[in-house]
Amino acid sequence: MARYRDAMVREFTDWQPLEDAAANLLQGKAVDDRQLLPAYRPLVKLMRLIVKVTEKSVWDWASPEVMKVFQEVASGRIYTLFSEVIVEMITSIMQQITIGTLLEVGAGPGKLTADLCQAMATQQLENVPLIISDQSPTVVETATRLRQVYPSFDITDFVWNLREDAPQELQTKLKPPVLVFERFCLAYAGCQAIDTIAPLADIFIIVDDLSLTGQKASYDKIYEKIGSQFLVFEEARKHLEKSFAFIHTCDEETIQAINAPVTSFVMAVKP
Numbered sequence: 001m002a003r004y005r006d007a008m009v010r011e012f013t014d015w016q017p018l019e020d021a022a023a024n025l026l027q028g029k030a031v032d033d034r035q036l037l038p039a040y041r042p043l044v045k046l047m048r049l050i051v052k053v054t055e056k057s058v059w060d061w062a063s064p065e066v067m068k069v070f071q072e073v074a075s076g077r078i079y080t081l082f083s084e085v086i087v088e089m090i091t092s093i094m095q096q097i098t099i100g101t102l103l104e105v106g107a108g109p110g111k112l113t114a115d116l117c118q119a120m121a122t123q124q125l126e127n128v129p130l131i132i133s134d135q136s137p138t139v140v141e142t143a144t145r146l147r148q149v150y151p152s153f154d155i156t157d158f159v160w161n162l163r164e165d166a167p168q169e170l171q172t173k174l175k176p177p178v179l180v181f182e183r184f185c186l187a188y189a190g191c192q193a194i195d196t197i198a199p200l201a202d203i204f205i206i207v208d209d210l211s212l213t214g215q216k217a218s219y220d221k222i223y224e225k226i227g228s229q230f231l232v233f234e235e236a237r238k239h240l241e242k243s244f245a246f247i248h249t250c251d252e253e254t255i256q257a258i259n260a261p262v263t264s265f266v267m268a269v270k271p
């Protein structure tokens with residue numbers, strides 16, 4: 001977290017220019033990308049595309065133009081930094097205590113999962129069973145690809161819509177203690193997904209922007225156009241408190257340092 005804070009302070013400095021750019025895009029004004037920090041440019045490019053596309057049609061993640069811009073975001077600094085932090089959090093926990101099962105929800109294309117598998121291989125942690133899940137059936141292809149690259153790993157996949165209870169077969173496969181993690185999925189599944197995840201998790205790591213102010217920013221309004229929900233930390237906390245004794249905003253120092261209106265790393269642990 002200290003390294004994350006240092007990277008954010010060094011490379012992102014302040015979130016306000018990103019918010020200003022989002023506000024201008026919403027009002028149909030031009031934004032000069034050259035005036036922005038390099039780390040923000042792919043994010044602004046994607047927001048510009050969201051505003052343009054959703055003006056006249058429906059957002060489609062599979063459209064070539066969207067895929068190209070999203071690829072830039074996914075390989076951009078913020079996504080990479082987040083991956084590094086999550087992987088380090090998870091592997092550090094696994095080095096300290098015995099984890100029975102790792103469970104990822106909303107795994108999507110599995111880029112983060114692949115980074116995690118790479119780190120687990122390097123740190124001799126490949127004997128911990130990994131279950132990946134997503135509401136999309138493409139999770140099967142994602143898992144197949146990972147099993148090919150990491151044949152010694154125990155990787156299972158399940159189609160699971162987090163708005164419903166976990167499939168029985170998934171539940172019986174879990175060996176405690178179970179570490180559940182997610183990145184950028186709760187924004188689509190909503191805070192009520194915490195209620196279906198919580199019964200399975202001994203430790204739950206949430207990597208999503210949860211608002212600390214309760215006030216919607218312009219970039220929230222842009223992402224709402226493609227189905228992303230505005231998540232408020234206080235609401236998430238109420239759901240977490242039903243099951244978890246310890247709820248920790250891990251990035252407190254970063255929030256102070258860059259004046260962030262959101263927490264992005266939350267960890268919840270059962271007694």
Ligand SMILES: C[S@@+](CC[C@H](N)C(=O)[O-])C[C@H]1O[C@@H](n2cnc3c(N)ncnc32)[C@H](O)[C@@H]1O
Nearest residue numbers: 106107108134135136161162183184185188189
């Ligand atoms: C923005 S992608 C993030 C993918 C991946 N976690 C990452 O960080 O690269 C969001 C993912 O959440 C999944 N998702 C959205 N709503 C869901 C739900 N109700 N249940 C399960 N998965 C869901 C989508 O299918 C998609 O794969």
